[in-house]
Amino acid sequence: MNRAARILPLVPEVLLALAVLASLAATALFLRANGYLPQPFVFDTNDTFMDWFNTAYWAQNRGAYDVWGSIYPPLSFVFLDLFGLPGCYLQSPFYARDCDWLARATILGFYLLDVALLWLSFRRADPRTAPMRTIALGLGLPLLFTLERGNLILVGFACFVLAHGPLLRSKAGRALAAAATVNFKPYLVLPVLQLAVRRRWRALELAGIASVALYCATLAWVGSGTPLELADNTAKWIVYQGAQIWNEVNYATSYAPLLKIREAQVPLLTFVPSRTVELIELAVPLAIRATQIVALAGLAAAWVQPRAVAGPRIAALLLGAYLATQSPGGYTQTFLLFLVLLEPFRRPGPVLAVICAYLLCLVGDVPLAPILEISSRSWLGGRDVIPEFGLTWGHFLRPGLLLVIVWALACDTILLAARAHGRHRPNLWLAPA
Numbered sequence: 001m002n003r004a005a006r007i008l009p010l011v012p013e014v015l016l017a018l019a020v021l022a023s024l025a026a027t028a029l030f031l032r033a034n035g036y037l038p039q040p041f042v043f044d045t046n047d048t049f050m051d052w053f054n055t056a057y058w059a060q061n062r063g064a065y066d067v068w069g070s071i072y073p074p075l076s077f078v079f080l081d082l083f084g085l086p087g088c089y090l091q092s093p094f095y096a097r098d099c100d101w102l103a104r105a106t107i108l109g110f111y112l113l114d115v116a117l118l119w120l121s122f123r124r125a126d127p128r129t130a131p132m133r134t135i136a137l138g139l140g141l142p143l144l145f146t147l148e149r150g151n152l153i154l155v156g157f158a159c160f161v162l163a164h165g166p167l168l169r170s171k172a173g174r175a176l177a178a179a180a181t182v183n184f185k186p187y188l189v190l191p192v193l194q195l196a197v198r199r200r201w202r203a204l205e206l207a208g209i210a211s212v213a214l215y216c217a218t219l220a221w222v223g224s225g226t227p228l229e230l231a232d233n234t235a236k237w238i239v240y241q242g243a244q245i246w247n248e249v250n251y252a253t254s255y256a257p258l259l260k261i262r263e264a265q266v267p268l269l270t271f272v273p274s275r276t277v278e279l280i281e282l283a284v285p286l287a288i289r290a291t292q293i294v295a296l297a298g299l300a301a302a303w304v305q306p307r308a309v310a311g312p313r314i315a316a317l318l319l320g321a322y323l324a325t326q327s328p329g330g331y332t333q334t335f336l337l338f339l340v341l342l343e344p345f346r347r348p349g350p351v352l353a354v355i356c357a358y359l360l361c362l363v364g365d366v367p368l369a370p371i372l373e374i375s376s377r378s379w380l381g382g383r384d385v386i387p388e389f390g391l392t393w394g395h396f397l398r399p400g401l402l403l404v405i406v407w408a409l410a411c412d413t414i415l416l417a418a419r420a421h422g423r424h425r426p427n428l429w430l431a432p433a
Contacts, residue, residue: 010128013345016358017132020140023363030364035381039365040141040251040330041148043389045378046094052107052150053093056080056100060089064222065229071237074218074225075183076152097379110154111147114138117158118338121165125342133341137334140361145251146331148380153331156184160335164191164315165342171203179210183218188335190322191315197299198306198314246372250389251330253323255284255399288325291403295321298410301417308420309413312339317413320406324399333360333402340405349412356401356408365392 030038036045058064059080083106088099115138122130146153163177181188195204248257302309316339340357343350370390378385
Protein backbone atom coordinates (compact mmCIF):
# COMPACT_ATOMS: atom_id res chain seq x y z
CA MET A 1 0.00 0.00 0.00
CA ASN A 2 1.49 3.38 -0.98
CA ARG A 3 1.84 6.32 1.36
CA ALA A 4 -1.12 8.25 -0.07
CA ALA A 5 -3.44 5.29 0.48
CA ARG A 6 -2.36 5.13 4.13
CA ILE A 7 -2.72 8.87 4.77
CA LEU A 8 -5.97 9.61 2.91
CA PRO A 9 -8.31 7.83 5.41
CA LEU A 10 -6.82 9.96 8.21
CA VAL A 11 -7.64 13.30 6.57
CA PRO A 12 -11.19 13.63 8.00
CA GLU A 13 -9.97 13.03 11.56
CA VAL A 14 -7.03 15.40 11.10
CA LEU A 15 -9.41 18.15 9.95
CA LEU A 16 -11.81 17.47 12.83
CA ALA A 17 -8.97 17.56 15.37
CA LEU A 18 -7.76 20.85 13.89
CA ALA A 19 -11.31 22.20 14.26
CA VAL A 20 -11.23 21.31 17.95
CA LEU A 21 -7.88 23.10 18.32
CA ALA A 22 -9.25 26.15 16.49
CA SER A 23 -12.29 26.27 18.79
CA LEU A 24 -9.99 25.99 21.81
CA ALA A 25 -7.88 28.89 20.52
CA ALA A 26 -11.01 31.01 19.97
CA THR A 27 -12.14 30.27 23.53
CA ALA A 28 -8.74 31.20 24.92
CA LEU A 29 -8.85 34.51 23.02
CA PHE A 30 -12.36 35.15 24.35
CA LEU A 31 -11.15 34.53 27.92
CA ARG A 32 -8.21 36.88 27.43
CA ALA A 33 -10.39 39.64 26.00
CA ASN A 34 -13.41 39.33 28.30
CA GLY A 35 -12.05 37.79 31.47
CA TYR A 36 -14.46 34.85 31.58
CA LEU A 37 -15.20 31.68 29.63
CA PRO A 38 -18.02 31.71 27.05
CA GLN A 39 -20.97 29.35 26.94
CA PRO A 40 -21.56 26.59 27.64
CA PHE A 41 -19.19 27.10 30.58
CA VAL A 42 -21.11 27.96 33.76
CA PHE A 43 -22.15 31.60 33.85
CA ASP A 44 -21.20 31.99 37.53
CA THR A 45 -17.72 33.25 36.70
CA ASN A 46 -16.58 33.08 40.34
CA ASP A 47 -17.45 29.38 40.65
CA THR A 48 -14.38 27.83 38.98
CA PHE A 49 -13.25 24.59 40.71
CA MET A 50 -16.14 24.84 43.17
CA ASP A 51 -17.59 21.40 42.42
CA TRP A 52 -14.40 20.18 44.06
CA PHE A 53 -14.13 22.63 46.96
CA ASN A 54 -17.81 22.64 47.91
CA THR A 55 -17.57 18.88 48.29
CA ALA A 56 -14.13 18.99 49.92
CA TYR A 57 -15.45 21.39 52.56
CA TRP A 58 -17.85 18.70 53.76
CA ALA A 59 -15.14 16.05 53.51
CA GLN A 60 -13.24 18.05 56.14
CA ASN A 61 -16.32 18.93 58.24
CA ARG A 62 -19.29 17.01 59.59
CA GLY A 63 -22.75 17.06 57.99
CA ALA A 64 -22.13 15.93 54.40
CA TYR A 65 -25.34 13.91 54.28
CA ASP A 66 -27.61 15.29 57.00
CA VAL A 67 -26.79 19.00 56.54
CA TRP A 68 -25.51 19.45 52.97
CA GLY A 69 -27.65 16.63 51.58
CA SER A 70 -24.94 15.05 49.43
CA ILE A 71 -25.85 12.44 46.82
CA TYR A 72 -22.22 11.30 46.42
CA PRO A 73 -21.27 7.88 47.84
CA PRO A 74 -18.68 8.02 50.64
CA LEU A 75 -15.69 7.34 48.35
CA SER A 76 -15.75 10.97 47.17
CA PHE A 77 -15.35 12.25 50.73
CA VAL A 78 -12.62 9.75 51.56
CA PHE A 79 -10.67 10.82 48.48
CA LEU A 80 -11.10 14.55 49.13
CA ASP A 81 -10.16 14.08 52.78
CA LEU A 82 -6.89 12.45 51.73
CA PHE A 83 -6.06 15.06 49.07
CA GLY A 84 -6.83 18.22 50.99
CA LEU A 85 -5.23 20.40 53.68
CA PRO A 86 -7.57 20.38 56.73
CA GLY A 87 -6.49 23.82 57.95
CA CYS A 88 -7.89 25.43 54.79
CA TYR A 89 -11.45 24.35 55.51
CA LEU A 90 -12.10 26.22 58.75
CA GLN A 91 -13.84 29.01 56.85
CA SER A 92 -15.73 28.89 53.53
CA PRO A 93 -15.18 26.66 50.47
CA PHE A 94 -14.14 29.80 48.54
CA TYR A 95 -11.40 30.49 51.07
CA ALA A 96 -10.33 26.86 50.76
CA ARG A 97 -9.97 27.23 46.97
CA ASP A 98 -7.31 29.92 47.44
CA CYS A 99 -5.68 28.21 50.41
CA ASP A 100 -5.52 24.51 49.50
CA TRP A 101 -2.64 24.20 47.03
CA LEU A 102 -2.69 20.40 47.36
CA ALA A 103 -6.28 20.22 46.09
CA ARG A 104 -5.53 22.55 43.16
CA ALA A 105 -2.48 20.47 42.27
CA THR A 106 -4.59 17.30 42.48
CA ILE A 107 -7.16 18.73 40.08
CA LEU A 108 -4.52 19.62 37.51
CA GLY A 109 -2.63 16.39 38.13
CA PHE A 110 -5.66 14.22 37.43
CA TYR A 111 -6.45 16.21 34.30
CA LEU A 112 -2.94 15.50 33.00
CA LEU A 113 -3.27 11.86 34.04
CA ASP A 114 -6.55 11.62 32.13
CA VAL A 115 -4.91 13.00 28.98
CA ALA A 116 -1.98 10.59 29.35
CA LEU A 117 -4.35 7.62 29.76
CA LEU A 118 -6.30 8.75 26.71
CA TRP A 119 -3.11 8.80 24.64
CA LEU A 120 -2.04 5.34 25.83
CA SER A 121 -5.52 3.89 25.24
CA PHE A 122 -6.02 5.36 21.79
CA ARG A 123 -2.48 4.41 20.77
CA ARG A 124 -3.13 0.82 21.74
CA ALA A 125 -6.49 0.80 19.92
CA ASP A 126 -5.12 2.44 16.73
CA PRO A 127 -1.73 4.25 16.68
CA ARG A 128 -2.63 6.12 13.46
CA THR A 129 -5.64 7.94 14.90
CA ALA A 130 -4.35 8.25 18.47
CA PRO A 131 -2.94 11.83 18.11
CA MET A 132 -6.16 13.27 16.69
CA ARG A 133 -8.44 11.53 19.16
CA THR A 134 -6.28 12.45 22.14
CA ILE A 135 -6.30 16.09 21.03
CA ALA A 136 -10.08 16.07 20.54
CA LEU A 137 -11.04 14.53 23.88
CA GLY A 138 -8.10 15.80 25.94
CA LEU A 139 -8.50 19.42 24.78
CA GLY A 140 -12.20 19.29 23.93
CA LEU A 141 -15.20 20.79 25.66
CA PRO A 142 -16.37 17.90 27.91
CA LEU A 143 -13.04 17.37 29.68
CA LEU A 144 -12.21 21.10 29.82
CA PHE A 145 -15.66 21.79 31.27
CA THR A 146 -14.95 19.11 33.89
CA LEU A 147 -11.58 20.73 34.63
CA GLU A 148 -13.12 24.20 35.02
CA ARG A 149 -15.72 22.83 37.39
CA GLY A 150 -13.13 20.78 39.29
CA ASN A 151 -15.60 17.92 39.19
CA LEU A 152 -14.67 14.50 40.58
CA ILE A 153 -15.31 13.13 37.11
CA LEU A 154 -11.63 14.00 36.64
CA VAL A 155 -10.78 11.25 39.13
CA GLY A 156 -13.52 8.86 38.09
CA PHE A 157 -12.58 9.18 34.43
CA ALA A 158 -9.07 7.83 35.05
CA CYS A 159 -10.65 4.77 36.66
CA PHE A 160 -13.16 4.53 33.81
CA VAL A 161 -10.43 4.46 31.16
CA LEU A 162 -8.71 1.62 33.02
CA ALA A 163 -11.97 -0.29 33.55
CA HIS A 164 -13.33 -0.06 29.99
CA GLY A 165 -10.32 0.74 27.81
CA PRO A 166 -7.64 -1.52 26.33
CA LEU A 167 -4.86 -0.85 28.87
CA LEU A 168 -5.62 -3.27 31.72
CA ARG A 169 -5.49 -7.01 31.10
CA SER A 170 -5.98 -8.13 34.70
CA LYS A 171 -9.57 -9.08 35.54
CA ALA A 172 -9.04 -8.08 39.17
CA GLY A 173 -7.60 -4.71 38.10
CA ARG A 174 -10.56 -4.04 35.81
CA ALA A 175 -12.97 -5.02 38.59
CA LEU A 176 -11.34 -2.62 41.06
CA ALA A 177 -11.31 0.19 38.51
CA ALA A 178 -14.99 -0.43 37.70
CA ALA A 179 -15.81 -0.46 41.43
CA ALA A 180 -14.16 2.95 41.81
CA THR A 181 -16.16 4.40 38.90
CA VAL A 182 -19.45 3.19 40.37
CA ASN A 183 -18.57 4.57 43.81
CA PHE A 184 -17.63 7.96 42.34
CA LYS A 185 -20.60 8.20 39.96
CA PRO A 186 -23.33 5.56 40.54
CA TYR A 187 -24.77 5.90 37.02
CA LEU A 188 -21.52 4.36 35.75
CA VAL A 189 -22.92 1.00 36.79
CA LEU A 190 -24.53 1.04 33.33
CA PRO A 191 -21.30 0.51 31.35
CA VAL A 192 -20.37 -2.29 33.76
CA LEU A 193 -23.58 -4.09 32.76
CA GLN A 194 -22.06 -4.71 29.34
CA LEU A 195 -20.56 -7.77 31.09
CA ALA A 196 -24.09 -9.12 31.55
CA VAL A 197 -24.97 -8.49 27.89
CA ARG A 198 -21.81 -10.38 26.88
CA ARG A 199 -22.59 -13.07 29.50
CA ARG A 200 -19.28 -12.57 31.29
CA TRP A 201 -20.83 -13.69 34.55
CA ARG A 202 -17.60 -14.23 36.48
CA ALA A 203 -16.27 -10.77 35.60
CA LEU A 204 -19.62 -9.19 36.47
CA GLU A 205 -19.65 -10.98 39.82
CA LEU A 206 -16.10 -9.79 40.54
CA ALA A 207 -16.99 -6.18 39.69
CA GLY A 208 -20.10 -6.38 41.86
CA ILE A 209 -18.21 -7.75 44.86
CA ALA A 210 -15.49 -5.13 44.46
CA SER A 211 -18.09 -2.33 44.25
CA VAL A 212 -19.91 -3.43 47.38
CA ALA A 213 -16.66 -3.99 49.29
CA LEU A 214 -15.34 -0.54 48.36
CA TYR A 215 -18.64 1.06 49.34
CA CYS A 216 -18.68 -0.70 52.73
CA ALA A 217 -15.06 0.25 53.42
CA THR A 218 -15.61 3.93 52.61
CA LEU A 219 -18.93 3.95 54.49
CA ALA A 220 -17.09 2.73 57.59
CA TRP A 221 -14.42 5.42 57.06
CA VAL A 222 -16.88 8.31 56.72
CA GLY A 223 -19.49 6.98 59.15
CA SER A 224 -22.42 8.15 57.00
CA GLY A 225 -23.75 7.82 53.49
CA THR A 226 -25.98 4.81 53.98
CA PRO A 227 -28.23 3.65 51.12
CA LEU A 228 -31.26 5.22 52.83
CA GLU A 229 -29.46 8.58 53.19
CA LEU A 230 -28.38 8.51 49.56
CA ALA A 231 -31.89 7.62 48.36
CA ASP A 232 -33.52 10.36 50.44
CA ASN A 233 -31.02 13.01 49.35
CA THR A 234 -31.32 11.97 45.72
CA ALA A 235 -35.09 12.43 45.84
CA LYS A 236 -34.60 15.94 47.25
CA TRP A 237 -31.93 16.69 44.67
CA ILE A 238 -34.26 15.77 41.81
CA VAL A 239 -36.82 18.26 43.12
CA TYR A 240 -34.11 20.93 43.46
CA GLN A 241 -32.75 20.32 39.98
CA GLY A 242 -36.26 20.57 38.56
CA ALA A 243 -36.23 24.23 39.52
CA GLN A 244 -32.83 24.87 37.89
CA ILE A 245 -34.07 24.65 34.30
CA TRP A 246 -31.60 27.12 32.83
CA ASN A 247 -28.63 25.26 34.34
CA GLU A 248 -29.91 22.00 32.86
CA VAL A 249 -30.52 23.41 29.39
CA ASN A 250 -27.18 25.24 29.25
CA TYR A 251 -25.04 22.13 28.74
CA ALA A 252 -27.21 19.05 28.43
CA THR A 253 -26.85 15.56 27.04
CA SER A 254 -30.59 15.13 26.51
CA TYR A 255 -33.47 17.09 25.06
CA ALA A 256 -35.44 16.29 28.22
CA PRO A 257 -34.68 19.64 29.94
CA LEU A 258 -36.28 21.45 26.99
CA LEU A 259 -39.59 19.91 28.02
CA LYS A 260 -39.52 22.21 31.05
CA ILE A 261 -38.95 25.30 28.96
CA ARG A 262 -42.35 26.80 29.83
CA GLU A 263 -41.44 26.60 33.52
CA ALA A 264 -38.17 28.50 33.07
CA GLN A 265 -37.44 31.32 35.50
CA VAL A 266 -36.09 33.40 32.60
CA PRO A 267 -38.43 34.62 29.83
CA LEU A 268 -37.43 32.06 27.19
CA LEU A 269 -40.70 32.49 25.34
CA THR A 270 -39.60 36.03 24.53
CA PHE A 271 -36.86 34.53 22.39
CA VAL A 272 -38.42 31.22 21.34
CA PRO A 273 -41.69 31.29 19.36
CA SER A 274 -44.55 29.42 21.03
CA ARG A 275 -44.87 27.16 17.97
CA THR A 276 -41.25 26.13 18.43
CA VAL A 277 -41.93 25.30 22.07
CA GLU A 278 -44.99 23.24 21.07
CA LEU A 279 -42.92 21.40 18.46
CA ILE A 280 -40.27 20.66 21.10
CA GLU A 281 -42.90 19.31 23.47
CA LEU A 282 -44.21 17.03 20.73
CA ALA A 283 -40.94 15.87 19.17
CA VAL A 284 -38.68 15.45 22.20
CA PRO A 285 -40.58 12.56 23.86
CA LEU A 286 -40.82 10.77 20.51
CA ALA A 287 -37.09 11.20 19.82
CA ILE A 288 -36.12 9.97 23.27
CA ARG A 289 -38.45 6.97 23.16
CA ALA A 290 -37.34 5.99 19.65
CA THR A 291 -33.70 6.18 20.76
CA GLN A 292 -34.43 3.97 23.75
CA ILE A 293 -36.06 1.41 21.47
CA VAL A 294 -33.23 1.31 18.95
CA ALA A 295 -30.66 1.07 21.77
CA LEU A 296 -32.56 -1.86 23.27
CA ALA A 297 -32.66 -3.50 19.84
CA GLY A 298 -28.89 -3.09 19.56
CA LEU A 299 -28.38 -4.55 23.04
CA ALA A 300 -30.64 -7.48 22.22
CA ALA A 301 -28.63 -8.14 19.07
CA ALA A 302 -25.41 -8.02 21.12
CA TRP A 303 -26.94 -10.48 23.60
CA VAL A 304 -27.69 -12.92 20.82
CA GLN A 305 -24.21 -12.54 19.28
CA PRO A 306 -21.89 -11.30 22.06
CA ARG A 307 -18.73 -12.19 20.16
CA ALA A 308 -19.75 -9.99 17.23
CA VAL A 309 -19.50 -6.76 19.22
CA ALA A 310 -16.75 -5.42 21.50
CA GLY A 311 -17.43 -4.56 25.15
CA PRO A 312 -16.88 -0.79 24.76
CA ARG A 313 -19.55 -0.70 22.04
CA ILE A 314 -22.12 -2.31 24.33
CA ALA A 315 -21.07 -0.03 27.19
CA ALA A 316 -21.55 2.96 24.86
CA LEU A 317 -25.08 1.86 23.99
CA LEU A 318 -26.01 1.43 27.66
CA LEU A 319 -24.56 4.78 28.67
CA GLY A 320 -25.74 6.59 25.55
CA ALA A 321 -29.35 5.50 26.05
CA TYR A 322 -29.23 6.82 29.61
CA LEU A 323 -27.68 10.17 28.65
CA ALA A 324 -30.24 10.60 25.87
CA THR A 325 -33.00 10.10 28.44
CA GLN A 326 -31.58 12.05 31.39
CA SER A 327 -29.05 14.87 31.61
CA PRO A 328 -26.74 14.50 34.62
CA GLY A 329 -24.52 17.24 33.16
CA GLY A 330 -22.78 17.86 29.86
CA TYR A 331 -19.41 16.75 31.20
CA THR A 332 -20.74 13.20 31.58
CA GLN A 333 -20.32 12.96 27.80
CA THR A 334 -16.61 12.46 28.53
CA PHE A 335 -17.27 8.82 29.41
CA LEU A 336 -19.38 8.16 26.34
CA LEU A 337 -17.04 9.93 23.92
CA PHE A 338 -14.08 7.88 25.15
CA LEU A 339 -15.97 4.68 24.31
CA VAL A 340 -17.02 6.05 20.91
CA LEU A 341 -13.48 7.12 20.02
CA LEU A 342 -12.30 3.55 20.54
CA GLU A 343 -14.34 2.67 17.45
CA PRO A 344 -12.59 2.09 14.11
CA PHE A 345 -13.10 4.72 11.43
CA ARG A 346 -14.76 2.32 9.01
CA ARG A 347 -18.33 1.29 8.14
CA PRO A 348 -21.00 4.00 8.07
CA GLY A 349 -22.22 3.57 11.66
CA PRO A 350 -18.92 3.93 13.52
CA VAL A 351 -17.72 6.64 11.11
CA LEU A 352 -20.83 8.73 11.79
CA ALA A 353 -20.54 8.16 15.56
CA VAL A 354 -16.86 9.19 15.60
CA ILE A 355 -17.60 12.35 13.58
CA CYS A 356 -20.34 13.28 16.06
CA ALA A 357 -17.90 12.67 18.92
CA TYR A 358 -15.44 15.13 17.40
CA LEU A 359 -18.21 17.70 16.94
CA LEU A 360 -19.22 17.32 20.59
CA CYS A 361 -15.61 18.13 21.52
CA LEU A 362 -15.73 21.57 19.87
CA VAL A 363 -15.17 24.22 22.54
CA GLY A 364 -17.54 27.16 22.88
CA ASP A 365 -20.86 27.92 21.28
CA VAL A 366 -22.69 30.16 18.82
CA PRO A 367 -25.25 32.50 20.47
CA LEU A 368 -28.77 32.93 19.15
CA ALA A 369 -30.28 35.41 21.61
CA PRO A 370 -28.95 36.95 24.87
CA ILE A 371 -31.00 36.30 28.00
CA LEU A 372 -28.88 36.86 31.11
CA GLU A 373 -26.38 39.60 31.95
CA ILE A 374 -24.95 39.49 35.47
CA SER A 375 -22.18 41.59 37.00
CA SER A 376 -19.82 39.29 38.89
CA ARG A 377 -16.23 38.56 39.81
CA SER A 378 -14.26 36.25 37.53
CA TRP A 379 -11.85 33.95 39.37
CA LEU A 380 -10.05 33.01 36.17
CA GLY A 381 -9.87 36.57 34.88
CA GLY A 382 -9.07 38.07 38.28
CA ARG A 383 -11.39 41.01 37.69
CA ASP A 384 -15.02 42.14 37.69
CA VAL A 385 -16.89 41.17 34.53
CA ILE A 386 -20.38 41.41 33.07
CA PRO A 387 -20.93 38.06 31.36
CA GLU A 388 -23.73 37.70 28.82
CA PHE A 389 -25.41 34.35 28.30
CA GLY A 390 -28.40 33.20 26.29
CA LEU A 391 -29.78 30.65 23.90
CA THR A 392 -27.21 29.06 21.60
CA TRP A 393 -27.08 26.60 18.74
CA GLY A 394 -25.44 24.11 21.09
CA HIS A 395 -28.57 23.86 23.23
CA PHE A 396 -30.34 22.29 20.28
CA LEU A 397 -27.49 20.53 18.43
CA ARG A 398 -25.53 18.75 21.17
CA PRO A 399 -28.35 16.48 22.39
CA GLY A 400 -29.13 15.71 18.74
CA LEU A 401 -25.56 14.63 18.07
CA LEU A 402 -25.74 12.29 21.04
CA LEU A 403 -28.94 10.75 19.64
CA VAL A 404 -27.18 10.22 16.32
CA ILE A 405 -24.32 8.43 18.11
CA VAL A 406 -26.73 5.99 19.76
CA TRP A 407 -28.60 5.34 16.52
CA ALA A 408 -25.40 4.87 14.49
CA LEU A 409 -23.86 2.42 16.96
CA ALA A 410 -27.12 0.53 17.53
CA CYS A 411 -27.78 0.06 13.82
CA ASP A 412 -24.21 -1.08 13.20
CA THR A 413 -24.50 -3.51 16.12
CA ILE A 414 -27.66 -5.02 14.68
CA LEU A 415 -25.96 -5.39 11.30
CA LEU A 416 -22.87 -7.08 12.78
CA ALA A 417 -24.99 -9.41 14.89
CA ALA A 418 -27.17 -10.37 11.92
CA ARG A 419 -24.10 -11.26 9.86
CA ALA A 420 -22.63 -13.29 12.71
CA HIS A 421 -25.94 -15.08 13.30
CA GLY A 422 -25.93 -16.31 9.73
CA ARG A 423 -22.69 -18.15 10.47
CA HIS A 424 -23.18 -19.30 14.05
CA ARG A 425 -26.10 -19.46 16.50
CA PRO A 426 -24.85 -19.62 20.11
CA ASN A 427 -26.61 -20.69 23.30
CA LEU A 428 -28.29 -17.55 24.61
CA TRP A 429 -27.39 -18.16 28.26
CA LEU A 430 -23.96 -19.74 28.28
CA ALA A 431 -20.88 -17.55 28.28
CA PRO A 432 -19.33 -17.41 24.81
CA ALA A 433 -16.34 -19.65 24.32
